[in-house]
Amino acid sequence: MTALKNDRFLRALLKQPVDVTPVWMMRQAGRYLPEYRASRAKAGDFMSLMQSPEFACEVTLQPLDRYPLDAAILFSDILTIPDAMGQGLYFETGEGPRFRKVIETAADVAALPVTDPDADLGYVMDAVRTIRSALNGRVPLIGFAGSPWTLATYMVEGGTSKDFRKIKAMMYDQPEVMHALLDKLAQSVTAYLNGQIRNGAQAVQIFDTWGGNLSSVAYLEFSLAYMKRIVDGLIREHDGRPVPVILFTKNGGLWLESMAGTGADALGLDWTCDIGDARRRVGDRVALQGNMDPSALYARPEMIRREVARILESYGHGEGHVFNLGHGITPQVDPANAGAFIEAVHELSAQYHTTA
Ligand code: CP3
Numbered sequence: 001m002t003a004l005k006n007d008r009f010l011r012a013l014l015k016q017p018v019d020v021t022p023v024w025m026m027r028q029a030g031r032y033l034p035e036y037r038a039s040r041a042k043a044g045d046f047m048s049l050m051q052s053p054e055f056a057c058e059v060t061l062q063p064l065d066r067y068p069l070d071a072a073i074l075f076s077d078i079l080t081i082p083d084a085m086g087q088g089l090y091f092e093t094g095e096g097p098r099f100r101k102v103i104e105t106a107a108d109v110a111a112l113p114v115t116d117p118d119a120d121l122g123y124v125m126d127a128v129r130t131i132r133s134a135l136n137g138r139v140p141l142i143g144f145a146g147s148p149w150t151l152a153t154y155m156v157e158g159g160t161s162k163d164f165r166k167i168k169a170m171m172y173d174q175p176e177v178m179h180a181l182l183d184k185l186a187q188s189v190t191a192y193l194n195g196q197i198r199n200g201a202q203a204v205q206i207f208d209t210w211g212g213n214l215s216s217v218a219y220l221e222f223s224l225a226y227m228k229r230i231v232d233g234l235i236r237e238h239d240g241r242p243v244p245v246i247l248f249t250k251n252g253g254l255w256l257e258s259m260a261g262t263g264a265d266a267l268g269l270d271w272t273c274d275i276g277d278a279r280r281r282v283g284d285r286v287a288l289q290g291n292m293d294p295s296a297l298y299a300r301p302e303m304i305r306r307e308v309a310r311i312l313e314s315y316g317h318g319e320g321h322v323f324n325l326g327h328g329i330t331p332q333v334d335p336a337n338a339g340a341f342i343e344a345v346h347e348l349s350a351q352y353h354t355t356a
Helices: 008-013 034-043 046-051 053-066 080-087 106-111 122-135 148-157 165-173 175-198 216-233 253-260 275-282 294-298 301-315 335-352
Strands: 089-092 096-099 141-146 203-208 245-249 266-268 287-292 321-325
Touching: 008 203, 008 287, 008 321, 034 046, 034 053, 046 053, 046 089, 053 122, 053 335, 080 089, 080 148, 080 175, 096 148, 106 175, 122 141, 122 175, 141 148, 141 175, 148 165, 148 175, 148 203, 148 216, 165 175, 175 203, 175 216, 203 216, 216 245, 216 253, 245 253, 253 266, 253 275, 275 287, 275 301, 287 301, 294 301, 294 335, 301 321, 301 335
Parallel strands: 141 203, 203 245, 245 266, 266 287, 287 321
Antiparallel strands: 089 096
16 A cells, blocks of 8 residues: 555644644535536436545545545445435435335334445445545545434435424333444444445544534433444454544534443544633543534635634644544535635644644
């Protein structure tokens, strides 16, 4: 394998010293970029875009060609797993993801297969290899999956939900059915992430978009416990290098200490917590990734710079910080403002890494 030319992202995740704070953006390949919209139009739609290894590679590299980002993220979606389980994923314009078949009963859960990445998700494995080879060591490649709880939410609700009525009814009324579903998902996600690692992903992130909607006790039982099982089952070293794991629970600020106890290397933070405070809470146990409000990118470049400076100052000196947004970049952001954000992180962070 080609040697990595820029490994500051992997170093920061492992709390090793870096020259400047590494930065990437969740959803960095997406609709705010005109070149992404052009590729999607060429592919026909989002599903065709992500299911073609060549197109997936093309759009993964687009933000890297524009900005000096410190990591690439596989272009795919968390809902590839429910799709491979037979639910029939499709996207309704303006309405987000939908499934042809929705999980409603204990029998539906019992009939669900555990997915095998090579047999059922070969297009993702191919995309990882294609992207890794095209990157040629420029920056590390991040693989990802959804958390079991977040995947279950889409599978039971049938799409994006406002009130989570069906999934919460299942959780409270039939906890054993809920656990059976989460167990199959945890097995599928573990095998999927290990497949991505074997094919070239150099770090992995688990996206728990909806764990933050649970009660404090339910989060530990229905979301965190399954993410811990995944972390326990992951390949942690490949090609002679550690493969860091990042856990991101949106609205997960309440549970940082418990998340830090899972064995993950880093925690992703949304913008609602103060990153300095989070650092004091987790101590030396994990690195932190985040956490600028994506809406700050609607402001003028000098105001974006001020927000970046504030977050860097809050984190303070030393290792263990990967800069990111607190959630995905939105389609309405001016690409020039994303550039100003990335530049500000690199320029303003050098002072926090000088070794005495
Ligand atoms: O970060 C990246 O650049 C990698 C690609 C990526 C996508 N989805 C591409 C995508 C990643 C990491 C995801 C994860 C994902 N997908 C999550 C977890 C992260 C989060 O945002 O909380 C979730 C919940 C999904 C499910 C999903 N996929 C939704 C709700 C939507 C529709 C929302 C929207 O923005 O329209 C998608 C579609 C999707 N996935 C798009 C992209 C770029 C937009 C599709 C398009 O081009 O129209």
